[in-house]
Amino acid sequence: TPDVTAPMFVGATPSVSDVRESTAQLSVALNEPGAFSWVILPAAAQPPSVADILALADPNNQGVASGGPVAVDAADVPVTVSVAGLAASTQYVVYVAAQDDAVVPNLVPTAGSAVLSTIDETAPSFVAGFPAIGNHNDGSSVSIDVQINEAGTCFAVALEAGSAQPSAADVVAGTASGSDQALSAGSTLVGAASTTATITLASVPDESDLAVWVACVDLAANAQSAASQLAVSTPDVTAPSFVSGTPSVDGIGEDSATLHVALSEPGVFWWIALPAGATAPGVAAIQAGTDPEGAAVSFGGPVAVVSGDSDVSVSVTGLSRSSAYVVYVIHEDLAAIPNVAASVSSVELST
Structure with missing residues (x-):
C-alpha cells in the first residue's frame, strides 16, 4: 500500500543553535526519511504557507534567507545546516516545511518554526569627521x-x-x-x-x-x-603675576622716582601716581591715565614687557618735594584675548 502519512518533526526540532551576529545553525529531525526546506523572516512578518516554504518563496517579499531541499536520510537523526545573511541584534523566525520520500511526497500539514535573536559582536565605529x-x-x-x-x-x-x-x-x-x-x-x-x-x-x-x-x-x-x-x-586664560618683588620704586628724588615692574610672562602694564589719600583708581582709569578726582600727578602705559622675569623701569615724574604718593599699576598678557590682572597693585613712595 502506498505511504499516505505525512512526516512529523521530532526531537524538539526545528531548533536553532550557535546564534551569532549574522549566522546560526538550524537543526531538523523527521520521523522518517525525507527532505526539508526553510525560510527566515523578521519576527513581525506574516508566516508563510508550507507551499511557500517548499518553493523558497515569501509572498510579502520580507524573506531574509532560505534554503533547501535538504535531505534527511534517516529517521530521528537531526540534520544541521548553516543559515547566514542575518542582521545583528535582530529577532527572526525560521519556518521549516518537510516532505517524505514517497513516490507522491506527503507534506507536513503545518510548518515548524523556531525563534532566534542574533547578537552584536562588532564594535562601534566613528562616523566620518568624528571624534x-x-x-x-x-x-x-x-x-x-x-x-x-x-x-x-x-x-x-x-x-x-x-x-x-x-x-x-x-x-x-x-x-x-x-x-x-x-x-x-x-x-x-x-x-x-x-x-x-x-x-x-x-x-x-x-x-x-x-x-x-x-x-x-x-x-x-x-x-x-x-x-x-x-x-x-587650550587657550591662555591666566593673567601674568608680578615677580622679583615688583612693583617697586627706587631712585626717589625731589620730583621723580623710578618704577620697576617684572612679570611672569610677556605683557604690558600701565601706571598712575596719585597723592596719598586720593581715591584709588580702577583698571579702566589707570589704562586711560585718569582718576575719579582728577588728582593724577603722573601716568604712563602701555609699557611693553618683552620677556618674563625681566625688569622694566620707567620714570615717574612731576612729583613734589616732601610729598607722599601711591603708584598704582595694572597689567595684562599678550593673549589674543588679554588676561588682565584681577586687581590693581600699588606701591607707596615719599619724596
Whole structure:
C-alpha cells in the first residue's frame, strides 16, 4: 500500500543553535526519511504557507534567507545546516516545511518554526569627521563631539601631548597608559546611530598642548580595539603675576622716582601716581591715565614687557618735594584675548 502519512518533526526540532551576529545553525529531525526546506523572516512578518516554504518563496517579499531541499536520510537523526545573511541584534523566525520520500511526497500539514535573536559582536565605529573638538575650549574645560554608527557610550581622556598612547581599555577606565592618572576624563551616552553627543573634559590646564584620546563601547559591550586621538591646544586664560618683588620704586628724588615692574610672562602694564589719600583708581582709569578726582600727578602705559622675569623701569615724574604718593599699576598678557590682572597693585613712595 502506498505511504499516505505525512512526516512529523521530532526531537524538539526545528531548533536553532550557535546564534551569532549574522549566522546560526538550524537543526531538523523527521520521523522518517525525507527532505526539508526553510525560510527566515523578521519576527513581525506574516508566516508563510508550507507551499511557500517548499518553493523558497515569501509572498510579502520580507524573506531574509532560505534554503533547501535538504535531505534527511534517516529517521530521528537531526540534520544541521548553516543559515547566514542575518542582521545583528535582530529577532527572526525560521519556518521549516518537510516532505517524505514517497513516490507522491506527503507534506507536513503545518510548518515548524523556531525563534532566534542574533547578537552584536562588532564594535562601534566613528562616523566620518568624528571624534572632533566641540565648541567649548575655555582654558579650563574642553568639549569633544562624537558620532558612532550605533548606540553606545564614548569615553575620553586628556593627557599631556607626547604622552604614551593609552589602550582603549585605559580610556574606558578613564586613565592614561598603564592605568596612570589622566589630566581629565569624561564620557557620554550616544542614544542612536549618527547622533552627535558631547564629552566634557573638565579641569584641563590652560595654555597647554593636549592629546585627547577617545574610545567607544556599544550596548553589547563591544569595545573599539584602539583609541582615536585629537590634538587640542587650550587657550591662555591666566593673567601674568608680578615677580622679583615688583612693583617697586627706587631712585626717589625731589620730583621723580623710578618704577620697576617684572612679570611672569610677556605683557604690558600701565601706571598712575596719585597723592596719598586720593581715591584709588580702577583698571579702566589707570589704562586711560585718569582718576575719579582728577588728582593724577603722573601716568604712563602701555609699557611693553618683552620677556618674563625681566625688569622694566620707567620714570615717574612731576612729583613734589616732601610729598607722599601711591603708584598704582595694572597689567595684562599678550593673549589674543588679554588676561588682565584681577586687581590693581600699588606701591607707596615719599619724596
